[in-house]
Amino acid sequence: xxxxxQTPRYLIKTRGQQVTLSCSPISGHRSVSWYQQTPGQGLQxxxxxxxxxxxxxxxxxxxxxxxxxxxxxxxxxxxxxxxGDSALYLCASSSRGQDVGYTFGSGTRLTVV
Amino acid sequence: LAKTxxxxxxxxxxxxxxxxxxxxxxxxxxxxxxxYQQFPSQGPRFIIQGYKxxxxxxxxSLFIPADxxxxxxxxPRVSLSDxxxxxxxxxxxxxxxxxxxxxxxxxxxxxxx
Numbered sequence: 001x002x003x004x005x006q007t008p009r010y011l012i013k014t015r016g017q018q019v020t021l022s023c024s025p026i027s028g029h030r031s032v033s034w035y036q037q038t039p040g041q042g043l044q045x046x047x048x049x050x051x052x053x054x055x056x057x058x059x060x061x062x063x064x065x066x067x068x069x070x071x072x073x074x075x076x077x078x079x080x081x082x083x084g085d086s087a088l089y090l091c092a093s094s095s096r097g098q099d100v101g102y103t104f105g106s107g108t109r110l111t112v113v
Numbered sequence: 114l115a116k117t118x119x120x121x122x123x124x125x126x127x128x129x130x131x132x133x134x135x136x137x138x139x140x141x142x143x144x145x146x147x148x149y150q151q152f153p154s155q156g157p158r159f160i161i162q163g164y165k166x167x168x169x170x171x172x173x174s175l176f177i178p179a180d181x182x183x184x185x186x187x188x189p190r191v192s193l194s195d196x197x198x199x200x201x202x203x204x205x206x207x208x209x210x211x212x213x214x215x216x217x218x219x220x221x222x223x224x225x226x
Binding site for chain 2: 004035042043045088090091092101102103104105106107109
């Protein structure tokens with residue numbers, strides 16, 4: 001079965017712009033989480049969605065937002081980009097009660113110049 | 114959420130067994146212990162999950178003592194392709210997947226020829 005698909009794979013944006021990243025979870029998975037990974041901070045939790053509702057949110061500014069659609073696909077948006085937003089953004093999906101943890105996508109590499 | 118502590122890095126020769134220990138002193142009753150592997154510029158990949166005693170799959174073994182305050186990931190006969198960062202996570206899967214999971218710094222395993 002298809003894995004978690006993240007698009008685009010690479011992205012270059014200019015400071016001040018906004019960006020939208022997309023994540024398609026594994027079919028049947030209703031939970032989608034987003035993470036930011038940088039060399040200095042490691043993997044940091046952004047937010048988690050389940051059945052179109054945000055269940056948890058990490059400690060990121062309001063410029064970072066997300067949403068989940070009825071088909072469980074999720075998007076995250078970053079407005080007013082800063083140089084420090086350059087990172088690998090990872091999406092992970094899981095099925096409630098499944099004992100195999102999260103399945104991650106390959107990520108979107110965002111570079112802000 | 115239970116905080117985890119792992120060694121920052123480890124070196125091992127090819128063909129040896131590698132044991133990576135994770136400390137999680139404040140693990141909760143409903144928490145499971147899960148290990149992920151991550152290669153550069155890729156999303157973490159699920160390796161193994163357990164609740165207590167020993168779990169084994171085709172890739173690794175997970176040893177959890179009775180008090181569950183620590184766990185040890187065992188990789189038999191490592192090869193160069195096992196060079197990666199290994200993360201230990203603790204969380205309650207029964208509440209709909211991990212909520213606000215923190216990955217920690219992970220252990221960077223370097224396999225030497």
